[in-house]
Amino acid sequence: MSVYTRTTKSNGTTEWENGEVVTHTEHNDEWNAFVLKFNGEIDDANVKTAADIGPTKIGDYAVNDAEFLGTGSDPGDHFNTNLPSTLPKELEALRHRIKWNGGGGTNLQALQSGGGMVTVGWTEPPTIGRQLLINPGFEIQTGAAGTAPDGWSLINTPATAIIRAASGSEDEAGVNKRSFHIVGSGAGITQTVSGLKESTKYRVGAAWVRVAGTIVLGTTGGLGSVTEYGDVVIADTSSSSFSYYNGVIKTDSNGADIVVNITAATASAELYLFYAWFYEMADDAPLESPSLPIQVVRDSAAVVYTGLDSNAWDDTNVHTPLSLSVYVPGVGYALSYQADLNIGHASSSSPSSDTQEISITLEMQIDAGGWNAVDVRTMKAIQDDLSYTGHPHLRHLIPDPTPGSNYQFRIVIGLYDKESALMNSLIHSRQPDSRAELELRRY
Structure with missing residues (x-):
């Protein structure tokens, strides 16, 4: 209201004069006008400039x-x-x-202290960083029907577990969006997320169409089932259309792995699963601060080996210049090694038959845990050829390398000569260098 102004009296002023008779009408009008203004019409004109109103009064x-x-x-x-x-x-x-x-959206829930999921809504920080789940859209199932989507594992044995073709009835999922069809009783899929930060909030969620029964989005590995921001358990018992579900979970002081589970929990429960997600939330760090967004290691050198014993394999020749390694600092990286070799062979005399062979093996080891072959190429001499050349290409891709691990790659040359050490060189005088490249990139 505006500043209160007193009513006009019978004497034509706003005040009574000495000795004047005050009628009950004038008295009531004065107080009624004041009460009317006071009850519901007070505004900033009635409050002192820079008034200090305590928060407990609001x-x-x-x-x-x-x-x-x-x-x-x-x-x-x-x-x-x-x-x-x-x-x-x-x-x-x-x-x-x-x-x-902040990306709160709808249905954002968290576990309250003492147990029980509650809606946390607008108070949560925004998500940052990359999607941390593998195959989060369930687009790839390289195994047969009844197996898990790539990157996921089965929980129990679903009656149905197969990629479903796109359906125009779920427009929210986007055009031509596949889904993963699950039917089961306590069956579903699971994935473990590793390399998480300690004492950090993460947003986990999924989008599905429930057909029947109860569908549950849950986690394990967090702060437990009765602790604030502990493991998520979100159950859908009634939705009948495309629906989103989100939870907030916090890692422990060691950044332990979190397991994400999506299950058709009750008898003959059925769903079409479209998306799942797992993102870091900007609780402490306001912006994403990625470390080592890309690493590229390269090397090149000629391939030279001589002095091969006859009638035996010699497969211990590690081509050291093309041995490369890289450290994976966290989640959200992809790793790729590739090598282009130029191999030339010369013999002191022509072989009488196809008795000379070269194998080129790409080997990998993780954290010095032992070498394993991941790609192999072979070359073979033709009868009466004094020399021959080859240009094999080797490549190995790891879409989700283990965070905190060191990956090493090397090229191993295997030689075989059945005839009196005729294979005395693997190089021509004008042979170009072989090259290798190891790349680690955030996606």
């Missing part, structure tokens, strides 16, 4: 989760430029924007 407006008001305080998709006209509307508009800027 009521809490946090009654509803941030929502569309459908008024001037609605910051949604409209062209209304009217500003909120009251403090509650202003707060509601701010909460709405904070919620959506």
